[in-house]
Amino acid sequence: MRRNLLMLFIDGLGLGPRDPNTNPVFGGACPVLAGLLETNAFPVDATLGVQGLPQSATGTTSLLTGINAARMVGRHVEGFPGPTLRDVLSRENIFLKLRASGLKCAFANAYGACSQEEVSSSRLLSATTVAALSGIGRLRLLDELMAGKAVYQDLTREQLREKGFPVPLITPTEAAQDLTGIAEEHDFTLFEYFQTDRAGHGSDAKKKKKVLSLFDSFLATILRLCPARGISVILTSDHGNIEDGLSTGHTMNPVPLVVVDGIVSLAGASGARRAGEFFRAGRIKSLTDVAPAVVSWFCRNDGEKGDSAL
Numbered sequence: 001m002r003r004n005l006l007m008l009f010i011d012g013l014g015l016g017p018r019d020p021n022t023n024p025v026f027g028g029a030c031p032v033l034a035g036l037l038e039t040n041a042f043p044v045d046a047t048l049g050v051q052g053l054p055q056s057a058t059g060t061t062s063l064l065t066g067i068n069a070a071r072m073v074g075r076h077v078e079g080f081p082g083p084t085l086r087d088v089l090s091r092e093n094i095f096l097k098l099r100a101s102g103l104k105c106a107f108a109n110a111y112g113a114c115s116q117e118e119v120s121s122s123r124l125l126s127a128t129t130v131a132a133l134s135g136i137g138r139l140r141l142l143d144e145l146m147a148g149k150a151v152y153q154d155l156t157r158e159q160l161r162e163k164g165f166p167v168p169l170i171t172p173t174e175a176a177q178d179l180t181g182i183a184e185e186h187d188f189t190l191f192e193y194f195q196t197d198r199a200g201h202g203s204d205a206k207k208k209k210k211v212l213s214l215f216d217s218f219l220a221t222i223l224r225l226c227p228a229r230g231i232s233v234i235l236t237s238d239h240g241n242i243e244d245g246l247s248t249g250h251t252m253n254p255v256p257l258v259v260v261d262g263i264v265s266l267a268g269a270s271g272a273r274r275a276g277e278f279f280r281a282g283r284i285k286s287l288t289d290v291a292p293a294v295v296s297w298f299c300r301n302d303g304e305k306g307d308s309a310l
């Protein structure tokens with residue numbers, strides 16, 4: 001039975017008013033994403049019940065662990081997680097929980113390094129990186145990127161080339177093909193795209209449009225390939241940003257949770273078909289609900305697998 005799940009974590013994407021004059025997401029640059037948000041998204045609270053603007057370190061830690069990291073440290077923490085958040089991420093992340101149930105997990109992002117030692121010695125590690133190092137034990141590096149077994153965070157590898165790595169550029173469509181291949185080989189695959197947050201922090205409307213357009217090409221291919229191969233897709237974020245074209249900071253908007261079902265033809269695989277129904281059934285109201293819901297979905301499918309085998 002196919003039960004693969006691909007989670008697209010899009011940093012800095014909130015649900016804002018559908019006004020093309022103020023919301024770049026509805027300005028025509030990303031029709032696939034806009035359509036999904038219009039018809040298939042439900043709102044998830046990103047404030048974590050803590051005053052102030054939601055931020056990445058605490059938001060992503062909450063998303064990946066199910067623990068309210070902002071409440072734990074008493075504030076929203078920007079950027080990279082410090083020792084306290086790293087400790088939580090290392091002990092309680094979604095990869096660890098799924099792997100404890102015997103599931104195969106992948107963090108598909110490629111790290112711009114040639115060795116695991118180089119990664120571990122880096123002082124600034126993102127929340128996703130800390131979770132992957134603890135839960136999977138390693139990151140995907142340049143050799144796997146070149147073999148199509150990893151995807152660079154900007155999709156096309158342009159930024160990697162700018163850093164001096166002699167890698168060939170690829171299209172967002174090719175990046176999506178690579179990611180689909182990884183998701184096919186794993187029960188749970190996470191991919192992080194944070195150019196949306198970076199562009200949202202700037203005031204360059206053309207840059208926002210370019211980032212959204214590039215992501216949209218990628219997303220279109222993901223949605224063309226994944227469901228047909230039995231891979232369900234979840235798209236979510238840690239906080240809002242790019243949806244407010246009038247500001248250059250994070251927003252208080254809820255973030256979207258979009259679930260697109262994998263289409264499975266095998267008899268008895270109804271659990272995988274109903275991923276959307278499962279995740280939309282009031283289970284997810286806050287960032288802290290996402291990881292527990294994903295773990296529950298896999299556990300439920302395990303049960304149905306047993307039933308269908310009778």
Ligand SMILES: [Zn+2]
Pocket residue numbers: 012056197198201241250
């Ligand atoms: Zn940000």
